[in-house]
Amino acid sequence: MKSIKNKVAIVGIGLSGFSKDCKKTELRMACEAIKDALDDAGLTPRDIDGMIKQTDDSADEHAITSAMGMPNLTFYGETRWAGAPCGMVMQAATGVAAGACHTAVIYRAVNGGSGLRSTPSMRSSGQLSTADLLHWAFHSPFGLMTEQGAVAMLAERYMYEYDIKKDQFGPITVTCRQNGAKNPNSAYFKKPITMKDYKESKMVTDPLRALDCYEKFDAAAAFIVTTPERAKYLNHPPVMILGAAQGSVPETENMCGYYRDDVTGLPEMAVMGKRLFKMAGVKPKDIKFAQLDDAYTPLVPMQLEALGFCKKGKGVNFCGDGKKIKAGGRLPVNTAGGSLGEGHIHGMNHVIEAVHQIRGTATLQVKNAKIGLVATGAGGPAGGLILGR
Amino acid sequence: MTVNYNKNEMIPAPVVDPDSKAFWDAVQNQELVFQKCGDCGRLRHPPRPVCPKCRSLNIEWEPSSGKGTIYSKTIYRKSPHPGMKAPFTVVLVELDEGLKLISNMVDIKNDDIKIGMQVEVVFDNLTDDLNLPKFRKVD
Numbered sequence: 001m002k003s004i005k006n007k008v009a010i011v012g013i014g015l016s017g018f019s020k021d022c023k024k025t026e027l028r029m030a031c032e033a034i035k036d037a038l039d040d041a042g043l044t045p046r047d048i049d050g051m052i053k054q055t056d057d058s059a060d061e062h063a064i065t066s067a068m069g070m071p072n073l074t075f076y077g078e079t080r081w082a083g084a085p086c087g088m089v090m091q092a093a094t095g096v097a098a099g100a101c102h103t104a105v106i107y108r109a110v111n112g113g114s115g116l117r118s119t120p121s122m123r124s125s126g127q128l129s130t131a132d133l134l135h136w137a138f139h140s141p142f143g144l145m146t147e148q149g150a151v152a153m154l155a156e157r158y159m160y161e162y163d164i165k166k167d168q169f170g171p172i173t174v175t176c177r178q179n180g181a182k183n184p185n186s187a188y189f190k191k192p193i194t195m196k197d198y199k200e201s202k203m204v205t206d207p208l209r210a211l212d213c214y215e216k217f218d219a220a221a222a223f224i225v226t227t228p229e230r231a232k233y234l235n236h237p238p239v240m241i242l243g244a245a246q247g248s249v250p251e252t253e254n255m256c257g258y259y260r261d262d263v264t265g266l267p268e269m270a271v272m273g274k275r276l277f278k279m280a281g282v283k284p285k286d287i288k289f290a291q292l293d294d295a296y297t298p299l300v301p302m303q304l305e306a307l308g309f310c311k312k313g314k315g316v317n318f319c320g321d322g323k324k325i326k327a328g329g330r331l332p333v334n335t336a337g338g339s340l341g342e343g344h345i346h347g348m349n350h351v352i353e354a355v356h357q358i359r360g361t362a363t364l365q366v367k368n369a370k371i372g373l374v375a376t377g378a379g380g381p382a383g384g385l386i387l388g389r
Numbered sequence: 390m391t392v393n394y395n396k397n398e399m400i401p402a403p404v405v406d407p408d409s410k411a412f413w414d415a416v417q418n419q420e421l422v423f424q425k426c427g428d429c430g431r432l433r434h435p436p437r438p439v440c441p442k443c444r445s446l447n448i449e450w451e452p453s454s455g456k457g458t459i460y461s462k463t464i465y466r467k468s469p470h471p472g473m474k475a476p477f478t479v480v481l482v483e484l485d486e487g488l489k490l491i492s493n494m495v496d497i498k499n500d501d502i503k504i505g506m507q508v509e510v511v512f513d514n515l516t517d518d519l520n521l522p523k524f525r526k527v528d
Contacts, residue, residue, distance in 0.1 A: 133404060133406060134435055136403070136404035137403045137404050137405065137406070137409050137435070138403070138409075138435050138490075138491055139491050140401050140403075140470075141401050141402060141403045141521055142392075142479050142491050142492055142493050142521070143392060143401070143465055143468070143469065143470060143473050143477055143479055143493065144463075144479045144491055145401070145469040145470055146469045149463050149465060149469070149479060152463035153461045153462070153463050153479065153481055154461070156461045156462055156463060156504070157460065157461035157481075157504070160461070160504045202466070203464070203466050204466060204467070205463045205464065205465055205466065206463055206464040206466070207463075208463075250441055258461075258481055258489050258491065259434060259435065259488075259489055263460075263461070263481075
């Protein structure tokens with residue numbers, strides 16, 4: 001099978017800080033992140049001829065081209081849900097590899113903290129998409145109205161099936177916060193937590209505590225992808241896309257794939273991972289670090305299982321007390337903090353940290369970080385990247 | 390009731406579309422029904438226009454046994470909606486015919502709801518034109 005392996009490089013990244021109220025429009029935030037990514041790469045808006053956005057974002061591609069003065073955009077598109085960061089990179093990369101564009105920007109800008117957003121669950125037509133309709137028809141009448149509740153339902157069954165005890169998800173959030181405490185861009189810089197803090201954290205939706213769940217922020221991020229040939233003339237050594245895939249299977253829903261036999265298996269992550277590893281030609285043991293979707297702690301062990309880093313039901317054991325997943329461990333996870341320890345921008349910062357690790361510019365630099373994995377969209381439509389030098 | 394409603398506020402009613410209308414019409418008549426493929430007989434929930442097994446567009450509606458077990462649950466410590474008072478429990482019920490349904494329990498304390506508990510459907514009459522299918526423990 002032909003693939004995009006080694007045909008596209010990530011050459012620029014831009015990431016805002018994490019604010020509870022940045023007092024900027026999402027359009028302005030998107031432009032700032034894109035400007036940072038262009039500057040990082042050594043490119044200008046004229047160089048951009050491709051663009052992929054997240055469907056829910058209010059800052060649409062045409063507003064960006066106007067605001068930034070991009071006269072050459074000839075390829076654009078969008079994708080949705082939490083798998084989007086890796087999925088957007090994949091789609092942009094597909095455009096570059098196919099010759100539909102030469103240099104593409106991927107961005108997200110979300111005022112999640114201040115809530116100054118457009119209607120995220122509505123299509124532009126004003127109609128509910130079918131996935132949202134399932135929510136409003138069969139979940140919300142019973143009070144299941146939040147992601148915390150939806151994921152708690154998966155977590156409770158996961159604990160039941162694999163004999164996971166209370167507070168065993170704690171080391172995941174503690175590890176992310178300890179990583180983030182060393183990251184000057186993190187909302188939690190110099191604010192590590194311990195298991196004591198975790199155990200004192202209030203229950204939100206049993207079995208999830210507040211510290212099992214991400215907080216909302218205003219934040220934005222952007223990446224630039226281009227051909228390896230152009231990458232040679234830019235500011236940084238190229239970060240090559242070795243594998244990229246999305247994943248959706250029957251009964252994939254946003255955090256609530258309840259209508260299948262095994263609700264804790266993340267089969268969309270598994271199908272994505274299978275394609276991802278095959279394309280890259282590597283195995284989980286070859287991966288030097290992983291940036292995983294940590295919007296909710298139970299999703300981390302479920303991802304480790306679905307991606308083949310450990311056997312089914314052994315993800316919590318793998319995370320253990322945090323030894324294997326912290327910097328210097330067998331598989332350092334979310335080395336800049338991720339959603340729980342740096343801030344939540346829907347996995348965009350996970351891609352950025354992977355680029356830093358491959359470049360060798362990470363705050364918590366993993367030794368010999370020549371190949372790493374990013375997964376976004378656990379518990380829903382999935383996306384993944386394997387990046388390397 | 391494990392969900393105490395605030396009757397002064399709107400209660401979150403289901404959004405019904407043509408694919409799910411028969412399900413909710415039956416619920417208003419105090420019946421729990423599921424979609425059944427008109428050709429191969431496969432049951433499915435939530436309602437969808439096509440049979441994922443044989444791709445048939447022919448749809449029948451089959452009465453449910455109404456009996457099942459608690460498959461999973463969560464307790465909302467803070468209410469996500471002004472019409473519902475916290476704490477309350479949301480349950481995922483696995484019916485004997487193998488389908489799963491999100492619901493609530495009645496006549497039981499939040500802490501007494503356990504995975505594996507046997508339950509049967511009841512209809513919670515919330516307003517003149519809104520019933521919701523809920524479950525109670527079977528001894």
